Amino acid sequence: MLTLDKVYHAAYVLKPVIRKTDLIPARQINPESEIYLKTENLQVTGSFKVRGAYYKISQLSDEEKAHGVIACSAGNHAQGVALAAAHSGIPSLICIPDGAPISKVEATKSYGAQVELVKGVYDDAYNRAVELQKERNLTFIHPFNDPDVIAGQGTIGLELLKQLPDMDAVIVPVGGGGLISGVAFAIKSLNPKCKVYGVQAAGAASMKASLEQNGPHSLTGVSTFADGIAVKCPGDLTYELCSKYVDDVVTVSDDETATAILALIEQQKLITEGAGAVAVAAAMFNKVDVKGKKVACILSGGNIDVTILSKVINRGLMKAGRSTELIIEMIDKPGQLKEVSALIADLGANVVSVHHDRGGEDTDINGCYLRIAMETRNWAHVEQIEKAISDAGYHIVHRQNIG
Template sequence: MIDLKDIIEARDNLKGITHLTNLDLSTTFSNMAGAKVYLKTENLQKTGSFKIRGAYNKVAQLSEKEAQRGVIAASAGNHAQGVAMAAAKAGIPSVIVMPEGAPLSKVMATRDYGARVVLHGQVYDDAYQKAKEIQRSTEATFIHAFDDPHVIAGQGTIGLEILDQLPELDMVFVPIGGGGLASGVALAIKSRKPQVKVIGVEAEGAACMKASREAGKICNLTSASTIADGIAVKCPGNLTFDLIQQYVDDIVTVDDEEIASTILLLLERAKLVVEGAGAVALASVLYHKYPVAGKNVAVVVSGGNIDVNFISRIIEKGLVKAGRHIRLSTAMIDKPGSLQAFLHVIAQERGNVISINHDRTRTRLPLDQAIVEAVIETQSKEHGERIVQALEHRGFKVELVSL
C-alpha cells in the first residue's frame, strides 16, 4: 500500500521537473458558488496536465535493466504525454497505446515527446488491453495510468501543494477517471488534515467509481461515453478503489452539458483553456452538486489538452444556449429596400449579423416574396428578444429558428 511518506518522497523526485502550479482565488466563480473557490491550475502544468507527476515518479523508480527495456503505457492522452516526456528525460524508449478517437492534439504531442504511438480501440480500457499484449512480447515496464502506487504518489503531491498554499482549506473537489488523482490527493490531504472534505467528481456517462462505491465492489461499465475523454474509464483500479473508499468523502457526477458550459466559462471568465476532464470538478461546484456555502474550496483543474476544433464547437453551442447567437427567419416583399429595412432595424438594436441567406425559390412562396434567414450575434437572451420585438414592430413576422 501507499502512505504519506511515499507522496513526500515523490515531491522530492519531482523537484526541478514539474511546476508548482498556482492556487488562484476566482472572484467570479466564488460569487457563483457562494464560497471562496480556488483553482489549482494543473492545466498549466508541463505537458498540459497533472499526469507528468505520476509518470515521472514511476520512471524515477526503474532499475537500470528496466530502463534499458523501455516503458509502455495506455492512455486517452494526458498520461501518454506524461510518460513520453518522463521517458525522454530519462533517455529511454516509450510506446503509448491510445484509443483511436483520442484528440489529434494529444496524439501529436505524444509523438513530439519521442514516443511511438499505437492507436487501438474506442476507449481507454481497449487501449489498455492492447498495451498489455505488447508489453508481454517486449518486456517493457508497464506504467499504469492510475493503478500504480508510484503513479498515485506522484499525483498526491498536488494535495501537499494545496495544503501549503491554502492552510485554511475546507474542501477539495477532484476529477475521477480511474482514480489515481483523487486517491493520491485524498490520501495526502486526509493524512495531514482529516477534517478537510474530499469530493470526487465523475462524468455522468462514465461514473465507474461511483457505481463501484455504491455496490461495495469494483464494477465494470458496459460503456463510457462523455466529452471528458480523459476520464472516460469503464472500470476503476483495485488500488485506487480501496484508497477512494477509505479517503474520499463523497462522489458526485456532472453531465456533458454542464461540463461544456464550464469549459466555456473558464475560457471566457478565467482566461483558462481547459479540457473536459479538467472542467468537471468546477462544474460540480457551479452546478451545486455538493453543499459548499461559506467554505474555502479548492478545485483541481486537471488538464488543458483540448482539441481546438472541439473548443470552437463548445463556443458555438454555448453562445446559442446563452442566447448570444440567434437565427431569425422572415418572409418579406421581394423588392429593393426590403432587405435593407430589415437589416437597418437589427443595426439600430445593436445586433451583429454573422450570416444571411436570401431565398426566393421556395415552392410555396408567393412570387413577390422572399425568405430571409439571418444569424445574429447578441449580448444576451433579453437583447435577442428586443431585436425580435423591434422587427415585429416594423411589420416583419419573425420566427426564431433553432441553430
C-alpha cells in the same frame, strides 16, 4: 501501499522536475463563492499526469528499467511516461486510442516514445498494452491503479493545503480515479474537514456508477469529447480510495464542459482540454455546494486539440445564449427586413447572417420567412430581442442555438 510518507517522498523526488503550479482566484466562475484554479494545465507536458508517471518510474528497480516500460493512455499519461523514461534513459512504448487528439500523439513521440495507436477508447488501449507487456517482458506503468502513481498525483493535495490552508472544498476531475485518489488521500489525511468532490463527464461516469453499486463497475461504452476522462472502468485501488476519502462524485454534460472552457478562455486567459474543465463546470452550474465557500478547482490538463477548439467554443457560445438564430414569419413587402434588423441593432445584438425564404404550401401567398442569425450577450438578451420583435407584430416561429 499508499502512505502519507510516500506522498511526501514523491513531492521531494518531483521537486526538480515539475512546476509547483499557481493557484489563482477566479471569482467570476461562480460569484456566490470564492473559486480558485489549480493550474495543472500549465504543468510540464501540459497535464498533472507527469507527477505520477515520473515518480513511478523513479521507483523502479534497475532490472525493471532495463526491460523498458509500456503504458496505455488517452494522451496525457503517455507524455508523462515518455518524458520520465527519456530522463531515465530507458525506452518506452505507449498504446494510445486512435481517437486521441493528434497533438497528444505527436507530443508523446517528441519525448522519444514509440507509439501504437489502438482502435477504440482507453480501455481498448489498456488491453493491447497488457498483451504487449507479456509478449516483450516490459514494465507496465499503469495510469491510475498504482500506489506510486497515486502518490505522485497526491502531491497536488499537499500543494493545495499550503496555497489555500483554509479551503472548504476541492473539486477534482475523475476518469480512472488516480488524481482524485491521491488528492483526497493527502487532503483528508491532513485536513479531514475539507470536502473532496469528483466530477465525471455524464457520458463516462464509471466511478460514479461504481460508488453507487459498491464495487468497480464497467460501462458498456463511453461518449464524451473529454477524452482524458473517458474511462469505462476505474481501478480496484482507486475505487477503494474514493469510497473511503471522497465525499461525492457528480457529472457534467459536454455542453456544460464547453461553457466552462469558454469561460476560462475569456475570463482567465487559460486553455484547458475537456477533462481539465469539468471541475470548473461543476462549480459554474452548482453541481456541488460551493455557495459561500472557498473552493479549489483542479484544471487537470490543457492539451486540447486545436482542430476541435473552435467547435468547443461554438458550443459554449450556444449554451450561454450568445449565438442564436430566429426564424420569423412575415409579409413579403418592402421594409420588413429593415425594421427587424433595426430592432435587433437597437438592442445591441450583432446580425451575422440573413436568409430570406418565400413561403411554401402551408403559408399565405404573400408570406415569407426570415432566418436571421445573431451574436447576443446571454439568454436574457435573446428574450429581450424576441419580445421587441413580437411587440412589433412579427411572429417568431422558431428559435435555435447555432454554432
